[in-house]
Amino acid sequence: MHCTNCGSELMGAATFCARCGKATAGSAAESPASVGGLQSNVAGGLCYLIGFITGIFFLVVEPYKRDRFVRFHALQAILLSVAWFAVYFVMGILSAMFPLQLWSVMWMLYSLLGLAFFLLWVFLMYKAYNNEQFKLPVIGDLAAKQA
Numbered sequence: 001m002h003c004t005n006c007g008s009e010l011m012g013a014a015t016f017c018a019r020c021g022k023a024t025a026g027s028a029a030e031s032p033a034s035v036g037g038l039q040s041n042v043a044g045g046l047c048y049l050i051g052f053i054t055g056i057f058f059l060v061v062e063p064y065k066r067d068r069f070v071r072f073h074a075l076q077a078i079l080l081s082v083a084w085f086a087v088y089f090v091m092g093i094l095s096a097m098f099p100l101q102l103w104s105v106m107w108m109l110y111s112l113l114g115l116a117f118f119l120l121w122v123f124l125m126y127k128a129y130n131n132e133q134f135k136l137p138v139i140g141d142l143a144a145k146q147a
Helices: 040-046 052-060 068-097 100-129 139-146
Strands: none
Touching (some): 040 100, 068 100, 068 139
C-alpha cells in the first residue's frame, strides 16, 4: 500500500505515513487533532507565535514533526527570526557609527522595520491558519527544501 500524499510505501497497517505524516487512506486517524493534538493549520500558525522557540517546539514534538505543512512553517518561522535578529543587529552597528544628529533617522528606520516585521509575522500566521504555504523569497525556499 502507498501513501496518497507522497507516494512512499506504507508499512503494514500504518495510520500515518512515516515520510510525510499524513493519514493513510481508510484509517480512522485523519489528523493529529483526532488523537488529541492540534490541526495542521493551527499548529502551522502557532509556529510563528514566539518565533524560533515555537518553531523548534513544533519541529521536535510528535505528531507535528511528521507533518510536512507544520515542518515548513516551523522552519520558516525559525529562519525569519534569525533574519529579524540579523537585521536589527546590523542596524544597531550602523546606528553606533552615525553621529548623534542622525539618531532620530535611525529611530524612524527601527520603527518602520519593526512595523514591517510585525505585519509580515501576522500575515504569515494568517496564511498558515488558512492552510496556505506562503513562501518568503529566500527563507521560504530554504524551509521548503528542508521540510
